[in-house]
Amino acid sequence: MIKRRAFMMGLSAMAAWTGYVRPAEAEGPPRDIQTVVKTLVGEATPLEGRISFDIPEIAENGNTVPYTVRAESPMISSDYVKAIHLLAPANPLPQVSSFFFTPQSGKATVSSRMRLAQTQEVLVFAEMSDGAVYTTRRPVKVTVGGCGG
Amino acid sequence: MSAKSRIRLPDQATIGEVIEIKTLIAHPMETGTRRNSDGTLVPRLLLHTFETKFAGQEVFRAALHTGTAANPFISFFMKVPGPGEFEFTWIEDGGVKTTERHDLKVT
Numbered sequence: 155m156i157k158r159r160a161f162m163m164g165l166s167a168m169a170a171w172t173g174y175v176r177p178a179e180a181e182g183p184p185r186d187i188q189t190v191v192k193t194l195v196g197e198a199t200p201l202e203g204r205i206s207f208d209i210p211e212i213a214e215n216g217n218t219v220p221y222t223v224r225a226e227s228p229m230i231s232s233d234y235v236k237a238i239h240l241l242a243p244a245n246p247l248p249q250v251s252s253f254f255f256t257p258q259s260g261k262a263t264v265s266s267r268m269r270l271a272q273t274q275e276v277l278v279f280a281e282m283s284d285g286a287v288y289t290t291r292r293p294v295k296v297t298v299g300g301c302g303g
Numbered sequence: 304m305s306a307k308s309r310i311r312l313p314d315q316a317t318i319g320e321v322i323e324i325k326t327l328i329a330h331p332m333e334t335g336t337r338r339n340s341d342g343t344l345v346p347r348l349l350l351h352t353f354e355t356k357f358a359g360q361e362v363f364r365a366a367l368h369t370g371t372a373a374n375p376f377i378s379f380f381m382k383v384p385g386p387g388e389f390e391f392t393w394i395e396d397g398g399v400k401t402t403e404r405h406d407l408k409v410t
Contacts, residue, residue, distance in 0.1 A: 250370030260321035260382030
């Protein structure tokens with residue numbers, strides 16, 4: 155009995171060490187940031203620029219961190235921003251929000267509020283109608299984490 | 304759960320003008336990873352989609368994930384194509400929809 159328990163404890167310690175994920179948790183949206191980025195923007199290599207991203211450098215309350223993203227674009231049917239994606243890689247689940255625009259949007263600017271579980275670099279990706287992808291990132295220091303622990 | 308929402312947009316606009324639309328809805332946005340005080344996991348309950356149509360055409364859509372703060376606030380823009388009606392819809396896990404309609408007067 156004792157032996158069995160010791161064995162089980164050894165197993166669970168090993169599981170924790172190797173980052174083994176219980177099957178129940180493996181379901182649902184992907185947690186790995188590279189996989190998430192690929193599912194969102196495909197294989198395109200993201201370029202720097204065209205995005206301005208306003209978010210506080212220090213967030214007192216990680217439960218609600220306000221931000222604004224603007225992607226430069228004429229927003230006409232031949233050239234517009236299709237989507238803006240926000241990712242917080244150090245949250246329990248990295249996806250924050252994705253916003254989808256049309257030429258009728260007039261400008262690709264969006265403001266909202268995100269949850270940040272801890273201090274991290276927040277990533278933004280903008281997908282253009284010609285398939286180009288732009289990216290930027292901002293570090294945010296979080297005093298009290300969101301996501302309810 | 305049908306939620307309480309608030310929309311702010313100009314009373315009137317001109318054709319071709321780019322107007323800001325501010326939306327807010329009361330919702331806990333439960334992530335499914337949070338625990339109650341007694342240790343039980345609170346089941347996930349998100350508004351996973353927000354969409355805006357104007358005169359029947361989709362102009363803006365958002366996919367909201369666990370990183371979206373509770374009581375989602377979203378502000379975005381639209382170039383006014385003419386008079387029409389806005390239709391704002393939030394869709395909750397399980398399919399419950401909250402819809403709000405607003406007329407836009409165009410001068």
